[in-house]
């Protein structure tokens with residue numbers, strides 16, 4: 445078995461809506477590397493917590509839920525499917541409510557501790573592109589390249605608005621902006637693994653850039 449430390453990692457961190465999900469997926473495809481969507485693990489934990497009706501202030505119960513997650517990712521023609529207890533929850537996972545609960549439970553130390561090993565297991569040859577909030581700071585501090593992708597809250601809200609509209613959901617732009625700002629604040633101000641760039645991260649502001657432009661910059665760095 446290879447030593448995990450020998451497997452290259454590219455860490456892409458930043459707030460929701462900065463484009464890091466798309467950039468990370470496309471980069472992993474381009475390189476033929478594995479991909480870790482760490483936000484999906486927090487969202488799956490949130491769904492498990494909601495399903496079990498656990499109170500969000502019961503740290504031990506939340507930690508146990510994260511530890512005992514029964515999940516699977518299946519890659520098929522339509523992309524990656526996420527299964528919780530054998531049920532396909534890919535669509536539900538992306539909903540706003542699940543994102544909000546995910547960000548609340550992500551501030552719980554026992555939840556974060558339970559997910560560390562699960563995330564590190566994704567580090568396999570030929571390499572890993574890891575997308576999240578603390579990939580470069582906590583989970584893979586020895587990553588070969590760390591990128592911190594950001595964009596103004598206004599543009600992130602507009603992007604999210606467009607995505608939801610295209611899916612036929614009824615949304616309100618100013619409410620979305622408020623939720624994005626509240627989530628940023630929660631992610632940045634938690635005491636454990638807060639959202640912040642690693643000291644050695646390359647900063648990219650995508651406010652005025654297209655996905656293609658950002659991807660080109662990242663590929664040049666790789």
Ligand code: C5P
Nearest residue numbers: 460482483484486546547550576577578
């Ligand atoms: O990226 P995504 O919106 O799917 O993440 C949902 C929530 O999970 C984030 O708001 C954040 O609170 C949490 N998260 C985290 N650390 C990560 C990835 C996600 O705390 N590495």
